[in-house]
Amino acid sequence: MIDKKIIEDIVTERITDSDLFLVEVKIDTQNNITVTLDSPEGISVDTCVFVSQYIESQLDREKEDFALEVSSPGIGQPLKVLPQYKKILNSTVEVLLSNGIKLNGTLRDANNEGILLEYETKEKPEGAKRPIKVIKTEPYKFSEIKTVKETIIF
Secondary structure, eight states: OOOHHHHHHHHHHHHTTSSOEEEEEEEOTTOEEEEEEEOTTOOOHHHHHHHHHHHHHHSOTTTOOOEEEEEOOOTTOBOOSHHHHHHTTTSEEEEEETTSOEEEEEEEEEOSSEEEEEEEEEEOOTTOSSOEEEEEEEEEEGGGEEEEEEOOOO
């Protein structure tokens, strides 16, 4: 089986000095290699082909046969790396916390520790009969988060 680290190194070598970043490399037991790339402006099919050809040129099919797919992350896929979060700052996201709570809001910031999420909730002020809508902005550590997905509102 082809080593994941080898593929990551090949991809990193190819995308250095570009705005591309590696999101994920997956290799199954059948040597089906899936490389997911992205950039702040998105990624074109031509870029995927260019990187795919480079990866193929660095591997020897005589040693090990493989299938290769290079693509961009799909809409609705969970975010995996910090540059993806930075790319969608101020966009609407769905956050599933480790405790099962689901929040929908706006991604206001992201760093190596976690995210800052602005969302609307209802709270009942003391002495009030009915809850009112309140905008909250709260930090969440990545250790508290199961998934974050960008949501598209039509």
